């Protein structure tokens with residue numbers, strides 16, 4: 670019961686519990702956010718999208734360090750986007766914008782230099798459809814960063830029995846390659862997870 674509740678809020682946070690679950694995630698996963706940011710290799714003026722940005726914590730880490738970037742976060746949870754906007758306004762950061770949207774319905778074609786999604790692909794049934802969509806959002810030579818926990822790690826937790834698709838690295842790699850990306854795989858802390866760095870050819 671508890672595991673299902675938590676899992677539902679990981680999938681789509683809402684209300685006070687969603688806010689608390691997201692804050693908890695931020696504490697647990699800060700090292701993962703920082704590692705992903707390192708791989709992003711950010712340059713001034715980069716246009717960067719965070720898909721499934723939650724409360725915008727990672728975007729704020731980037732904005733603080735790279736004020737000359739153009740940052741955008743999307744999430745289909747309206748209540749978590751409200752939190753993201755509140756915290757971003759409070760932090761006085763003006764290079765982040767947010768939109769409430771499912772990535773499949775989001776239209777900004779050939780716009781982004783870099784797109785990342787952290788702990789979000791688990792909830793995407795038809796991965797091929799999502800990767801095709803994301804490819805349209807990227808410029809040519811744009812880069813997608815998929816940060817996720819691998820199957821053996823996900824298999825160890827109880828809350829991941831609900832909502833989560835436990836995918837192998839090879840499966841994700843193949844979908845990316847089939848959609849015209851060249852893929853470079855980096856480990857996230859020993860073998861717990863990976864960042865797939867996929868460049869649109």
Ligand SMILES: C[S@@+](CC[C@H](N)C(=O)[O-])C[C@H]1O[C@@H](n2cnc3c(N)ncnc32)[C@H](O)[C@@H]1O
Nearest residue numbers: 679680681721722723744745746771772787789
């Ligand atoms: C487990 S949370 C991770 C949040 C954040 N990326 C982090 O690592 O702290 C997954 C987030 O992705 C969002 N999400 C999942 N599928 C989505 C989709 N198709 N379009 C937009 N947002 C999505 C959820 O609402 C949720 O906020």
